[in-house]
Amino acid sequence: MPGPDPSWIVLGRADDGIVAALLDGEGIEFARDRIDGELAAWVSGREAPHAPRWVWADTPAWYAPLLAAGVRVARCHDLRLSHAILRDSELVASASALRAAREWDAAPRVEEPAALPALFDISEVERPAGPPESLDAAVLEFARQRAALTQARDPARLRLLLAAESAGALIAAELRAAGLPWDAAVHDALLADVLGPRPTVGALPARMEEAAARVRDALGDPAVHLESQPQLLRALRRVGIHVESTSRWELAEHDHPAIAPLLEYKKLARLYTANGWAWLDEWVHEGRFRPVYVPAGVVTGRWASSGGGALQLPRMLRAAVRADPGWTLVVADVAQLEPRVLAGMASDERLAAAARGRDLYAGIVEGGVVSTRAEAKVALLGAMYGATTGDSGRLVPQLRRAFPRAMRLVDDAATAGERGGVVSTWLGRTSPPPSEGWTKAQGRAGDVDATDADESRARRWARDRGRFTRNFVVQGTAAEWALAWLADVRGRLAELAPVGGDAAPASGPVFSTRPHLAFYLHDEIIVHTPLAHADAVAAIVREGAARAGRLLFGDFPVDFPLDLRISPAAEKG
DNA sequence: TACTGGTGCGCG
């Protein structure tokens, strides 16, 4: 194929199949190729030696089949995710063309696990609604996005955000394809230990039945259904336990023989229903847990998950995460990511100084701001979440005196939100505007005939929104830092030499010979790696955190220390 | 039968 190496290759569908548009560094299209054979082979051929940035409507739709065929790509531009960022970003001067392209507001296409093999042939599958599929639509949208970028204030930040977001989309697809190594036997043994042996269909585990019997006995009500909140509440009140709810916080404050077994029952029931044998059957196959990650599924830019409860795995079950033979796990999380990010955003030297080293909360105590680590923690969380009462709210003023720059940043974000404005993360992701109902309520409270109820509701909603925007800037920027970390680690891992495939795990050819990301949870990653690379991977993960910090905050001296362990030595259980 | 809202609890 003659011609220059394209900087961008847009993939999309046309009447006669899949077509690629080749764009130069200026974004000018100079050729189109119809892809007659296997898409995976064509992509693979174009990936080396000079990897283009693949432009496609929706990463899971295009990349999952490529991964299934054994092809990885280095970089992409996800049009759907980028559209959502640019459409709303405060940094974009003129987003009207993007806003008008409503077809790109489509929800992410979340596939069922059973549909994964079917996606192998993307041309044949009937799929739920997603963004446009045609090449022409993709080329047009890409042009709109480039135009929006060139007119944007601080386009460098937005370009960084789009690159990080798109890298995240690749990583989400790869995480799903690789899976988290999961030892079903360990999980089963753990369940049996806590709940009793796996019950027959229709029955409850023995430990649950026993606890339930003790509750019913203590309540003198042999028929009460413990899963029914109204029934349980009535039964509790009948024996003098006057609670407003059945949550364990409130129950724990009462002294009655029914309380202990009830709390025990709730704990067991949670494990059984959320992560019991049914979960194991549905979500773990061939030694892998494969959750569906949803990049940017949260308004702040955090990832969400759909199915499998990937982001809510109880810490207890971490014991079932086991590397394959000859492999190990590098598990790393950032200590106190959000306050560190806040220090960087606000250029708050004092907060950054307190954060230097491993424990930011200890640093705050050493600075004499508060007297205990526990106080430092609730005060800081309270400041970022908008606490006004309780221990947390009481301590916030001390924090405000000690770290005025950082606190002003979150206070300003809250004020903007209360007034109906929007706020942005460090790289330019902007919060959604207030809802129509919110705005109406604020207007109504200002009317001459407004009632007390109108006014108090408007004030409450304003404060609620203020807490949201206050937290948005911090949580969203932390998500950006994490994406930068992930993307850096991913790139560096790809440079490590593959190892012999003798002990190839069941994760497919793409991931059987190389270290790969296996899990991600807001401020934590797990890398599954051949033993030979464990130390190199640990170094990459650490360096990645430092590089992410520099990418976002340049020379500003805030560090991002990791708690890092190489499993199985110290896997938390 | 399918939905929606409320409750409760797991994670960061």
Added chain:
DNA sequence: AAAGCGCGCACCAGTA
């Protein structure tokens, strides 16, 4: 019952 942000999922109860 959290106080103070962001989620997903299971279950129940009420409704269509």
